[in-house]
Amino acid sequence: MTALLEARGLALAGRLRPTDLVAPGPALIGLVGPNGSGKTSLLHALAGIGGPGGEVRIDGEDPRRLPPESRKRRLAYLPSSRDIAWPMTVRDVVALGSAAGSKEAIAALGLAGLADRRIDRLSTGERSRALIARALAQDSTLLLLDEPTANLDPAWQIRLMDRLRHVAAARVVVAALHDLDLAARHCDRLIVMDEGAIAADGAPAGLLGGADIRRVFGVERGADGGWTLVRP
Amino acid sequence: MKASALLLLAAAALALFALSVLLPWADLAALLRRDDALGWAIVRELRLPRAALALVYGATLGASGAAVQALFANPLASPDLTGTTSGAALGAVVTAYLLAFTSPLALALGAVAGALIALLLLLALAGPRAETATLLLAGLAISAMAGALTTLALALAPSPFAFYDAYEWLMGSLVDRSLAQAAFAALPGLAAIVLLVRLRGPLDSLALGEEVAQSFGHDIGRLRLRIVCLTAVGVGACVAICGAIGFVGLVAPIFARRLTGGRPGQAIAPAALIGGALLLSADLATRLAPLGRILPIGVVTALLGAPFFLWLVLHMRWRLGR
Numbered sequence: 232m233t234a235l236l237e238a239r240g241l242a243l244a245g246r247l248r249p250t251d252l253v254a255p256g257p258a259l260i261g262l263v264g265p266n267g268s269g270k271t272s273l274l275h276a277l278a279g280i281g282g283p284g285g286e287v288r289i290d291g292e293d294p295r296r297l298p299p300e301s302r303k304r305r306l307a308y309l310p311s312s313r314d315i316a317w318p319m320t321v322r323d324v325v326a327l328g329s330a331a332g333s334k335e336a337i338a339a340l341g342l343a344g345l346a347d348r349r350i351d352r353l354s355t356g357e358r359s360r361a362l363i364a365r366a367l368a369q370d371s372t373l374l375l376l377d378e379p380t381a382n383l384d385p386a387w388q389i390r391l392m393d394r395l396r397h398v399a400a401a402r403v404v405v406a407a408l409h410d411l412d413l414a415a416r417h418c419d420r421l422i423v424m425d426e427g428a429i430a431a432d433g434a435p436a437g438l439l440g441g442a443d444i445r446r447v448f449g450v451e452r453g454a455d456g457g458w459t460l461v462r463p
Numbered sequence: 464m465k466a467s468a469l470l471l472l473a474a475a476a477l478a479l480f481a482l483s484v485l486l487p488w489a490d491l492a493a494l495l496r497r498d499d500a501l502g503w504a505i506v507r508e509l510r511l512p513r514a515a516l517a518l519v520y521g522a523t524l525g526a527s528g529a530a531v532q533a534l535f536a537n538p539l540a541s542p543d544l545t546g547t548t549s550g551a552a553l554g555a556v557v558t559a560y561l562l563a564f565t566s567p568l569a570l571a572l573g574a575v576a577g578a579l580i581a582l583l584l585l586l587a588l589a590g591p592r593a594e595t596a597t598l599l600l601a602g603l604a605i606s607a608m609a610g611a612l613t614t615l616a617l618a619l620a621p622s623p624f625a626f627y628d629a630y631e632w633l634m635g636s637l638v639d640r641s642l643a644q645a646a647f648a649a650l651p652g653l654a655a656i657v658l659l660v661r662l663r664g665p666l667d668s669l670a671l672g673e674e675v676a677q678s679f680g681h682d683i684g685r686l687r688l689r690i691v692c693l694t695a696v697g698v699g700a701c702v703a704i705c706g707a708i709g710f711v712g713l714v715a716p717i718f719a720r721r722l723t724g725g726r727p728g729q730a731i732a733p734a735a736l737i738g739g740a741l742l743l744s745a746d747l748a749t750r751l752a753p754l755g756r757i758l759p760i761g762v763v764t765a766l767l768g769a770p771f772f773l774w775l776v777l778h779m780r781w782r783l784g785r
Contacts (some may be wrong), residue, residue: 278678299664299680308678316536317670319725327667327726349725365671375678 233291241276241285248428259399261414262407264424270407278308307369311377321361322346328368336368355382376406392417472736479743483514512645517746518739523652523697525738528712533666533727541713546605550581551702553609560620567647575699635708635761648704655697663728710768
């Protein structure tokens with residue numbers, strides 16, 4: 232059986248050391264790591280941004296060989312920047328992902344009331360939701376999200392992660408996240424990035440209590456259950 | 464955008480085209496009654512090339528404006544504000560007066576080269592996703608430089624009549640061009656429009672940022688180069704024959720986006736039709752204005768376009784509350 236996602240030798244000069252990433256079946260994968268550890272670079276390499284970054288097969292197909300319309304159904308990518316310089320309505324932005332999937336995506340991210348507003352006039356959080364809706368509308372086999380929960384209020388962070396759980400029932404979702412607890416609660420699998428390479432990869436429960444988080448992030452669980460800095 | 468709206472725009476442009484050929488009607492009708500052959504010769508040799516040039520030059524400016532706006536992700540970019548038209552004018556003047564090549568082909572090649580250099584310079588100066596201020600400042604600098612060099616080239620020209628000779632052309636004029644000259648502007652212009660319209664999909668996705676456009680599988684470097692070359696070819700060829708005409712490339716895409724809902728690539732085809740209609744209307748205005756003499760069309764578009772640009776600036780200021 233072909234894996235839903237099979238990436239071999241992903242590399243970007245100076246940013247990502249040769250890396251393999253395989254997801255045999257549907258999964259919600261949390262990508263965590265300190266600033267500059269290579270999360271965005273790994274997402275770029277998977278999305279084919281910034282040159283050929285290695286071999287990527289999505290459901291057995293190489294997305295680079297596909298024309299844009301079929302490629303959109305294979306992979307969707309949300310960049311970390313939420314800047315949109317162009318004056319477009321939310322509805323137009325989401326439809327650029329896919330016209331067919333836009334209605335459902337707009338509803339899922341609570342944008343029905345904002346659909347005809349210009350995206351450059353929304354708050355950062357609302358703009359984030361509109362851009363996430365664009366990626367979700369593509370209804371793609373592989374969904375790559377760079378910090379999707381950034382700028383969202385706590386309720387929307389939870390709603391979004393629930394939605395991603397739902398999406399990941401049949402697809403592979405890779406989301407770079409900073410909130411370790413949120414990642415652990417919602418993801419099937421965590422990948423810890425450090426210095427441009429995968430430092431640890433496994434089930435959240437095992438990883439969060441282990442030495443990898445302590446070593447890579449320099450934080451540990453305090454007595455109150457929150458994260459505290461490791462004392463030298 | 465609905466096909467019906469596009470058809471309506473096309474019908475309006477065609478109607479204006481017909482009006483441009485037929486008006487003023489009384490003189491033409493009298494002439495046709497008196498001397499059939501002369502009447503038709505006037506239609507064929509004078510009015511048809513003029514109407515065709517207005518339609519195609521306006522359409523090229525509209526389509527190029529929409530494409531350049533999408534390329535820079537900035538709704539205030541246009542061939543004239545970015546220095547492309549001035550660059551083309553400089554190229555044509557250097558070719559004609561310093562190098563002494565005056566065939567339409569040589570002029571067109573010179574103008575295309577000038578436009579290409581101006582656009583590449585702008586990309587290098589302002590960067591691909593320039594802030595409005597940076598883009599307009601860089602465009603202003605390129606326009607000023609090209610304008611100064613154009614004057615210098617005319618001053619250095621061996622012909623003592625160079626200034627007088629080039630004046631009407633530099634102000635932008637559609638008058639007294641032959642059908643062959645019209646074809647030299649129209650064919651590259653039409654080709655550029657068709658090819659730009661075909662790039663609407665990638666240009667739409669560019670509005671979401673380069674990373675997303677790349678994730679859709681578009682080669683951004685190649686896309687940028689294609690837009691720059693097509694705009695330079697279309698605008699350059701038109702400038703070579705008709706001189707520099709301003710503001711149509713800025714105004715037409717803005718009107719077009721009222722119809723298309725803001726997606727930058729989708730605005731290219733309607734912007735072409737609106738640009739053609741605008742320049743045909745401006746040309747009709749030059750003929751029908753009761754001044755007793757014909758105004759240069761570049762003056763008319765500037766007289767109409769500059770207040771629109773001012774309104775745009777004020778509108779932006781009010782919106783930002785400053």
